[in-house]
Structures are given as C-alpha cells and as structure tokens.
Amino acid sequence: MFRLLHGSLLAGVLLMNCPVLAAKTTVEQLQNGLNHPWAVAFLPGNQGMLIAERSGQLRHWQNGTLSEPLAGVPEVWAERQGGLLDIALSPDFVQNRHVYLSYTEADSSGRAGAVVGYGTLNQEKSRLTDFKVILRQEPKLSSGANLGSRLLFDEKGYLYISFGDNFQAATAQQLNALTGKIIRLNADGSVPKDNPFVNQQGARGEIWTYGMRNPQGLALNPWTHEIWESEHGPRGGDEVNIPRKGKNYGWPLATWGVDYSGEKVPGSKGGTVPGTEQPVFYWKVSPAISGMAFYNSQRFPQWKDSLFIGSLKEKNLIHLTVNGDRIVEKERLLGDRGERIRDVRTGPDGYLYVLTDESDGKLLKVGLEK
Known part of the structure; x- marks a missing residue:
C-alpha cells in the first residue's frame, strides 16, 4: 500500500482498478552464524566484502567462505547498542587500502x-595494520544507547x-559537544575549512x-x-x-514522536519548530529503522528510483520510491x-545485500524474479 509524507499533497494518482503484476522478491541466504552483524562493505574487483559483527569481529566473505576475524582491529566496547x-573504504582504496571503522569505547x-x-x-585480507584513530565522540555520555554511528564518503572525498x-x-543542540551530530572531515581526520562552525567560538x-x-x-x-x-x-x-550544511534538525525541540512513557518528550515544542528543519519523511508509528541504501542499478528496472531502509522492530525491509526530495512508501519486504x-x-551486481541483527545473523542476497 502506498503511503505519503505526512502533511503533503497527493503527488499522483494510484489507479486501484488497474492491477499491477509485481515481480516476486527472491532471497538467497549467503551466510549464517554471524554474531549480530552490523555493516557490510564491498571490496573492489570482485574481492568479496568485509562484514562487521557488533561484538568486535571484522571478517572477509567471498564466494561462500567466511574468514576468521581479521587481526589488527581495535578492541571495542560491546554493550547494548x-x-x-x-x-x-577510502575513496582511494585501490591505492592506499585504507579501511575506516566506527566503534565504541568506554572510559x-x-x-x-x-x-x-x-x-x-x-593483500591477504587477513589483518589491518597501523590503525589510527582520527576522532572520538566527546563527551562520553552513553551507557549503551543512542550511539549511532555510520560512515560515508561523498563524491568529493569528504568523510x-x-x-x-x-x-x-x-x-544534540549543544555545539560544543559531538553528540547528536553529523560530522564532516577530510579523509585524514582534519577539519575542512568550509565546515559551518569552524570559526564560531x-x-x-x-x-x-x-x-x-x-x-x-x-x-x-x-x-x-x-x-x-x-x-x-x-x-x-x-x-x-537530508543533512544540509549548518542546519538544525530539531531534536529534542522538534519531534513527531513521544517519550517512552507516552508523554511529551521533555523540551519538545511540537513537530514543527521555527529554526529547525523538517524531515523529508517520518513514521508516526516507529518501525525502528536502521541502515539505508538507494537503488540506482539497471539490473531490476522495477526498483528504479528507490530507497530501501531496514526495520528492527517490525522486522522487514521498507521499500520507498523517491522523486527529488519527496518519498512515498511502497511496500514492506x-x-x-x-x-x-x-x-x-x-x-555492485545490482542485488540488495541485507544483514539480519541476530545472534545467528545472516547475510542475504535480495532480488526480483526475471
């Protein structure tokens, strides 16, 4: 069933009387026995992928073979989230073979x-050498909740x-803290000179x-x-x-959710608050969304202009369609x-690769029947 952005105008007409023959989703289990896998990264040149397990292991997977944990990975604090x-991977991975990791540590x-x-x-994909920390989230405040944390390089090489x-x-509203933020760095960990708060005392x-x-x-x-x-x-x-330069995305001043008690979030002034940005999409009832991926491959034309987001609580894969900055939820897989x-x-082959967050976690390859 289609679902529109809350408060938006109808962007198109769904012809309910015209049946659409949707292609059947295919699922191939490539690997099981993973310990709460959290992330996957594809190595270039058909060299397989790296898989991160929340408990602290980084493994290489290729053609049905899962490696032992790679050596040289820093010790992690693995509690709750x-x-x-x-x-x-570094944008220059072919030259420098740099692998970036996000993890947690405790004081x-x-x-x-x-x-x-x-x-x-x-080259043997068995260890990391010369590991260098480039940023620590400060102050350390977590007992294991709301840590984030994801990594992404853009097309200009910013991290x-x-x-x-x-x-x-x-x-999250305090600019002297790195909690509740999106950070932008150069690949070596230095701060880009055009970051929005570089010159703000x-x-x-x-x-x-x-x-x-x-x-x-x-x-x-x-x-x-x-x-x-x-x-x-x-x-x-x-x-x-869409995290745009220097903008305030509202938490906890602006939120469409409520506190876990069912009461108003402390400090919240409602869903829309002057000086804060609105989400491009939100769920009033939380599916507990997780990782996300755009689909821009020619392999499955039916998925053209799509965004896929994992769900933890509802245990499904949310398929949305994208038109500029507007999103429509299409189906749950x-x-x-x-x-x-x-x-x-x-x-790189146009399939979706999905990790299930379980003690017997799985790597799944998802596509459509031809």
Missing part, C-alpha cells in the same frame, strides 16, 4: 562514546560520520549538522549527490533527513522471515 558499528567511569579510525588492509545523542537529548569545527537523535543510516543520493540520513525517533517519529534487519546495501 555499542560495539563495532560501521565500515567504509574509566564506564561511559561510552563512538570512535572513528582507519587501518590498512593487507561524514553520524553520532547519536548518547541518550542525553539536550546535548565555543563550537566544534567538525560539526556539519546538529539536532540529530540516533542516526542509523547514511547514504549518498545518486541523483542529487546529497547525503541522506535515517534516524530513530523516541517512541514514534523515526525520520529520513522480508517480513515473513521474522528477523531484525540492521543493514542494507546495493551491491
């Missing part, structure tokens, strides 16, 4: 925060990092946008070349945003499997 969270008080760094993958609010909502120059709650996905829109973000609301109010979906990526 903390652990090894995301992987991104002596037991409070945790996200960390980003990179190491060099050896975007999503950091959750660590369940300390007010800090008391603000962190790394910040690109603020007012984010718990970002779960980052993806590059292949048609507009902008970064998009998927984000957990509290109880309801999951969002898709994979719900019959009853598994939490943590990440989805479009593979």
Whole structure:
C-alpha cells in the first residue's frame, strides 16, 4: 500500500482498478552464524566484502567462505547498542587500502562514546595494520544507547560520520559537544575549512549538522549527490533527513514522536519548530529503522528510483520510491522471515545485500524474479 509524507499533497494518482503484476522478491541466504552483524562493505574487483559483527569481529566473505576475524582491529566496547558499528573504504582504496571503522569505547567511569579510525588492509585480507584513530565522540555520555554511528564518503572525498545523542537529548543542540551530530572531515581526520562552525567560538569545527537523535543510516543520493540520513525517533517519529550544511534538525525541540512513557518528550515544542528543519519523511508509528541504501542499478528496472531502509522492530525491509526530495512508501519486504534487519546495501551486481541483527545473523542476497 502506498503511503505519503505526512502533511503533503497527493503527488499522483494510484489507479486501484488497474492491477499491477509485481515481480516476486527472491532471497538467497549467503551466510549464517554471524554474531549480530552490523555493516557490510564491498571490496573492489570482485574481492568479496568485509562484514562487521557488533561484538568486535571484522571478517572477509567471498564466494561462500567466511574468514576468521581479521587481526589488527581495535578492541571495542560491546554493550547494548555499542560495539563495532560501521565500515567504509577510502575513496582511494585501490591505492592506499585504507579501511575506516566506527566503534565504541568506554572510559574509566564506564561511559561510552563512538570512535572513528582507519587501518590498512593487507593483500591477504587477513589483518589491518597501523590503525589510527582520527576522532572520538566527546563527551562520553552513553551507557549503551543512542550511539549511532555510520560512515560515508561523498563524491568529493569528504568523510561524514553520524553520532547519536548518547541518550542525553539536550546535548544534540549543544555545539560544543559531538553528540547528536553529523560530522564532516577530510579523509585524514582534519577539519575542512568550509565546515559551518569552524570559526564560531565555543563550537566544534567538525560539526556539519546538529539536532540529530540516533542516526542509523547514511547514504549518498545518486541523483542529487546529497547525503541522506535515517534516524530513530523516541517512541514514534523515526525520520529520513537530508543533512544540509549548518542546519538544525530539531531534536529534542522538534519531534513527531513521544517519550517512552507516552508523554511529551521533555523540551519538545511540537513537530514543527521555527529554526529547525523538517524531515523529508517520518513514521508516526516507529518501525525502528536502521541502515539505508538507494537503488540506482539497471539490473531490476522495477526498483528504479528507490530507497530501501531496514526495520528492527517490525522486522522487514521498507521499500520507498523517491522523486527529488519527496518519498512515498511502497511496500514492506522480508517480513515473513521474522528477523531484525540492521543493514542494507546495493551491491555492485545490482542485488540488495541485507544483514539480519541476530545472534545467528545472516547475510542475504535480495532480488526480483526475471
């Protein structure tokens, strides 16, 4: 069933009396036995993929073979939503073989925060060497909730990092903290000179946008070349945003969700608040959205102009169609499997690759019947 952005005008007409023969979804299980897999990254030249398990293992998978955990991966703090969270390859991976990781660490008080760094993958794909930390989320405030954290390089080689609010909502509005923010760095970890708050006293120059709650996905829109973000609301109010330079995305001042108690979110002034940006799409009832991927392959023309987002609570893959900055929800896939979906990526072969967030986590290859 189609579903429109709340408050928007009808963008088109659905001809209910004209049956559409939808192609059947195909699912191939490529791997099981993964320990809460959180992220996947494709290596160039048909060299397989890297898979991150939240518990701290980074593995190589190719042609049905799963490696032992790679050596040289930093020790992670793996509690609740903390652990090894995301992987991104350097835009110059073929030359430098740099693999970027986002993970969590805790301080002596037991409070945790996200960390980003990179190491060099050896030719045998068995270890990372010379791992270097380039950013630590500060202050560390989390007991294991709302950590984020995703990584994405844009077409100019800038690294975007999503950091959750660590369940300390007010800090998402504080420009001297790296909680509840989207960060933008150069690949070496330095701060781009044109970042919006570089010259603002008391603000962190790394910040690109603020007012984010718990970002779960980052993806590059292949048609507009902008970064998009998927984000957990509290109880309801999951969002898709376009994080634009220097903008405030509202949390906790503006939210379409309510507190877990069912009451108003403390500090909230409603769904629409002057000076804050509206999401391009939101769910009043939260599916607990996770990773996201645009679809821009010729393999399955029926998926043209699509966005796919995983769901944890509702345990399905949400298929949306995209027209500029507008989104329509089209269908829910994979719900019959009853598994939490943590990440989805479009593979170089035009199939979707999905990770299920379970103790017996799976790597799935999803397509359509021809």
